Amino acid sequence: MASVSVRLCRDLLRNSARFSFKSPSCFPVGGAVSSAVLPLTPLRCLSESAPPPAPIRNSDEMKAGSGSAGVVRVATSDNSRSSLNEAELAKFAAISETWWDSKGPFKPLHLMNPTRVSFIRSMLCRHFRKDPCTKRPLEGLKIIDVGCGGGILSEPLARLGAYVTGIDALEKNINVARVHARFDSVTSSIEYICTTAEQLVRDKRKFDAVLSLEVIEHVSDPLDFVQSLSDLIAPGGATVISTINRSIRAYATAIVAAEYLLNWLPSGTHEWSKFLTPEELVLILERASISVKEMAGFVYDPLSGDWSLSNDTSVNFIAFGAKENAGAI
């Protein structure tokens, strides 16, 4: 699956001095692309419209327990970074009972799951030189699913043979994931922890593959978050990230249609300004020493109700990247 987007982004990176960068603050809905010529540093402004990180509490309150909304509190020094955005997390806390209701608010994730698992399996098998046709093609790989929710993605990865760690900032989600995983001897091996990527970096944990699907649009600062994901990747490792494009089409479909017309998701689930374009995601990953090797779109067929991989990244998209200088594909 040759990626036009990735090649385009590499060209953009090479010519970054001439690249007009779009940020939420300078590119509102329906607005015109900024004509200002910006160097790469304005990427930082992506996070400026986001609410500030959750306040750091004192260490007694914080130590790996849950806060008032069930949000993880992890011991940190005053100046350490936090990916937590309490307003975003509150949205997931309100629907945490519904993770495994395939007709509930997470229906789109359930429907997308076979397609995204297939993308992940094929990318990881190629990268780690494993046979995708075996019963357990991910055997032996240590994979972390950051922002795992109720474990919709973690479980099939465990069935494909990976050692899976699933983490989420919400204790409620981790409890749901643990209970659901217990029903099957394979998935009961998944290590579920209520924590954050940045805390696991401080704990010096490393994984062959770091996955974070549909999470980056809900964190406080995408650049810091991606740096933490990168820091969790073992030498020679890889990452997969999916999110929604900050396009007018995504505004019409992923927000207006999905949240207000079809009621697939609770209204207010997504903020358009927090979406990233594929080009922005590539740049953010490059800054964290990750080179994007493949990118694909997910498209929905309203007649069949199925999602499939496509070259169309205008709404939902997924990127596979390898840590630079740490082994090539």
Ligand SMILES: C[S@@+](CC[C@H](N)C(=O)[O-])C[C@H]1O[C@@H](n2cnc3c(N)ncnc32)[C@H](O)[C@@H]1O
């Ligand atoms: C849209 S759900 C995606 C769930 C899962 N990745 C999937 O695709 O099936 C986003 C999840 O990210 C979690 N989350 C949001 N911010 C987080 C953070 N900073 N660290 C860890 N988890 C976070 C939420 O609690 C929620 O479970």
Ligand SMILES: [Mg+2]
């Ligand atoms: Mg989302």
